[in-house]
Structures are given as structure tokens and as C-alpha cells.
Amino acid sequence: MPTITPLEGKTFGAVVTDVDLANLDDASWNAVEGAFHDHGCLVFPAQHLEDRAQIDFALRFGEMELLRDDPEALAVAVSNVKEDGEVYAPDEMRYRTLRGNEGWHTDSSYMPLAAKASILSAQVVPPAGGETAIADMRDAWDELDEVTRKRIEGLSAYHSLYQSQAKLGYEFETGQGYGYHTKGAPLRPLVKTHPVTGRKSLFIGRHAYAIEGMAPEAAQELLDELLIFACAPQRTYLHAWQPGDVMMWDNRCMLHRACPYDYAEARVLRHTRVAGDPASELVETGRDDRADDFRPTGTNR
Numbered sequence: 001m002p003t004i005t006p007l008e009g010k011t012f013g014a015v016v017t018d019v020d021l022a023n024l025d026d027a028s029w030n031a032v033e034g035a036f037h038d039h040g041c042l043v044f045p046a047q048h049l050e051d052r053a054q055i056d057f058a059l060r061f062g063e064m065e066l067l068r069d070d071p072e073a074l075a076v077a078v079s080n081v082k083e084d085g086e087v088y089a090p091d092e093m094r095y096r097t098l099r100g101n102e103g104w105h106t107d108s109s110y111m112p113l114a115a116k117a118s119i120l121s122a123q124v125v126p127p128a129g130g131e132t133a134i135a136d137m138r139d140a141w142d143e144l145d146e147v148t149r150k151r152i153e154g155l156s157a158y159h160s161l162y163q164s165q166a167k168l169g170y171e172f173e174t175g176q177g178y179g180y181h182t183k184g185a186p187l188r189p190l191v192k193t194h195p196v197t198g199r200k201s202l203f204i205g206r207h208a209y210a211i212e213g214m215a216p217e218a219a220q221e222l223l224d225e226l227l228i229f230a231c232a233p234q235r236t237y238l239h240a241w242q243p244g245d246v247m248m249w250d251n252r253c254m255l256h257r258a259c260p261y262d263y264a265e266a267r268v269l270r271h272t273r274v275a276g277d278p279a280s281e282l283v284e285t286g287r288d289d290r291a292d293d294f295r296p297t298g299t300n301r
């Protein structure tokens with residue numbers, strides 16, 4: 001049976017050992033799924049999963065998101081090097097995507113259907129930096145002062161990848177990659193109730209760019225303040241990768257980001273993403289002026 005060791009001194013996260021993710025029996029799977037809901041983030045050292053095994057593990061949690069226009073591409077590389085070993089240049093789209101990942105975010109909040117879980121495995125890690133950081137949004141809500149809680153309950157923010165990348169000076173065109181769509185920007189409550197545990201958490205991050213019914217500057221200020229509070233060091237864990245490690249997190253109640261490193265050094269991870277449940281992660285979309293050919297779609301996926 002898996003050994004589940006909570007991260008020391010943290011409100012979230014656990015290291016899972018005595019488990020082989022490529023060969024899970026029912027009892028082990030149940031323990032892993034339970035730990036996922038309890039801890040929000042799980043680290044599985046030294047798994048060395050093949051592509052297919054990582055996909056099969058993701059599929060246990062639910063339907064997967066297709067991150068490229070290729071039905072075979074259920075696992076994608078999060079990598080700063082091309083097939084031939086050359087690193088991406090700053091004017092290339094992939095470089096900009098990686099730089100974007102360095103801001104606190106939750107995956108696919110800019111899609112009508114947000115993500116349930118993301119699973120990363122490490123193949124090549126740089127000699128310094130390049131950790132992945134996770135922050136506990138359940139604790140952020142629990143520790144928020146009463147005045148702010150009252151102020152934000154009932155508020156909703158629009159999420160857009162066009163908008164978060166534009167803040168970094170990166171203009172993307174519609175159709176250029178996952179997330180650059182014409183379905184409009186989803187409107188998501190700032191306070192999310194977890195569909196399984198019932199716990200409340202802050203649902204924010206870099207893709208949130210406007211609050212319904214609020215002036216843009218005031219909204220941005222509030223979102224920035226909340227993010228700084230929420231991702232304070234006592235609520236974060238930094239995973240320093242070893243090749244073969246697997247880490248997963250619950251996008252419904254955790255934020256994450258990549259830590260900087262020397263982009264001349266190779267860093268190669270593999271990402272599989274589990275879709276949210278339509279009952280709890282599918283929301284209405286509104287206008288996103290940065291998408292060309294904007295088409296209002298309601299709950300279109």
C-alpha cells in the first residue's frame with residue numbers, strides 16, 4: 001500500500017512512496033485518489049513513467065484535455081528545447097508560453113471548461129532553478145480577513161490567456177495554440193467550493209483580468225492584492241525536480257507556477273491534464289476583445 005507523508009509544516013501536499021503508478025491495484029488507486037482530495041498536491045518520487053503510463057494514470061481521474069489539435073497528443077512536452085536540441089528563442093511562441101507559466105495560475109481557467117488536475121513528470125532538469133511551486137488556495141480562503149471575505153464573496157472574474165500573455169507584452173493571435181480561442185472569456189466566482197470536499201478556496205491567478213461590475217483598475221488592484229496574500233511563502237511548496245519525479249495538483253484549489261532558470265539549460269517535463277467536471281467547472285463565457293472573430297457561445301466548450 002502507498003505510504004502518504006504530508007509535507008512538513010504545510011497546510012497541503014504529500015509525498016507518496018511505496019507505489020508504482022504504472023501498475024496500480026484498486027486499493028492503491030483508492031489511496032492515491034483519497035490523498036489527492038485531502039492534500040491537493042501529490043509528489044511521487046522516482047516513477048520514471050512512460051508516455052502511455054502517464055496518460056493512463058491521468059485517465060483514472062477523468063476525461064483528459066486535448067492540449068494540441070491532435071487526438072494522439074494527450075501528453076505534451078513542457079520543454080524549452082526543440083527536437084534537435086536547440087533552445088527556443090525569446091521571439092518564439094513556446095518560449096513565451098514558458099515565461100507565462102512563471103506567473104501563478106490555474107490551468108485552463110481561460111477555457112469554458114476549467115481543469116481538474118494536472119500531472120507533470122520530469123525528464124531533464126536544469127542544474128539550478130526550474131522548480132515548480134504550488135500554493136494552497138484553501139488555506140488562503142481560510143486565513144482571509146472577514147472584511148475581505150465579505151467583499152469578494154459574490155464577485156466573479158473573467159479569465160483569458162490572451163489577457164495574461166498581453167500583460168507580459170506577448171500578443172497572440174487567435175488559433176495560435178491552446179487557449180487562444182473564440183469562445184469568449186469564462187466568468188468564474190472568486191470563491192470556489194470544491195465539488196468533492198466542499199471546502200472553499202480562492203479561485204484567482206494570472207488569467208483573471210477583470211471583475212464583473214467593477215472598474216478595471218480597481219479590479220486589477222484587488223486581484224493583485226489577493227494573489228500576493230494567497231501565495232505568501234507559508235502557503236507554498238517548491239518542488240525541486242529529479243528526473244523521474246511525478247507531481248500532480250488539484251487545479252480547483254491550488255495555484256502553481258514554474259520558477260525561473262537559465263533558459264540556455266535544457267528543462268523537459270511532460271504534462272497531462274484532466275478536464276474538470278461540467279457540473280462544477282463549466283461556466284458561461286463573455287466577450288474577450290483580444291480574440292478576433294469573437295463569437296458569443298454561452299456554455300460552448
Ligand code: OGA
Pocket residue numbers: 078101107118120130131132133256257258259269271
Ligand atoms: C504547466 C505549468 C509549470 C512548470 O505545465 O501547466 O504551469 O514548472 N508548468 O513547468
Ligand code: MN
Pocket residue numbers: 101105106107256
Ligand atoms: Mn500551468
